[in-house]
Amino acid sequence: MPTEIRPEPPRQPDVEALLRLSDDFALGLYPPESCYLLDVGELEKPGVTLFVARTDGRALGIAALVVSEAASYAELKRMFVHEDARGRGLARGLLATVEAAAAEAGIAELRLETGTLHHAAIALYERAGYERIPNFGDYVGGRHSICYGKPLAVSAR
Secondary structure (H helix, E strand, C coil): CCEEEEECCCCCHHHHHHHHHHHHHHHHHCCHHHCCCCCHHHHCCCCEEEEEEEECCEEEEEEEEEECCCCCCEEEEEEEECHHHCCCCHHHHHHHHHHHHHHHCCCCEEEEEEECCCHHHHHHHHHCCCEEECCCHHHCCCCCEEEEEEECCCCCC
16 A cells, blocks of 8 residues: 655644544653644644545645744644554654655754654654754743754755
8 A cells, every 4th residue: 555745734634533533542651731733723724734644545644844944843643543554664754754854954953842752753763863852942941842953954045
């Protein structure tokens, strides 16, 4: 079953279902004040690109690239793979797709925040070359937050 990963609008029933599953997963591990989840409206804002991984048309994974004019980096947000599709490389594919899009846009560094109990995500990011960095932005002082960064090979424009 080939998987296709591409930018899509977040306001679709199957994508919104993944967002709800992601919310439930995060809120099952951490208190609400430690969950930095972008909602559908925030995912529709300029500078945000949501990538959706689909297998046989079924949305099984999501990841957002958030580019801010004010920051010298972009941020990976809302990375989530449906429990039925874990272990198939979808998260690796989503991560590589977001990194490629960021590099193509001239972004020199990709940052992310994950939770201290997201062991599989931490392993994925570290295998992909991300290094721990001090908590940044809203995550400063977050007792359940771990932040990572990775320099990107920026594409010639």
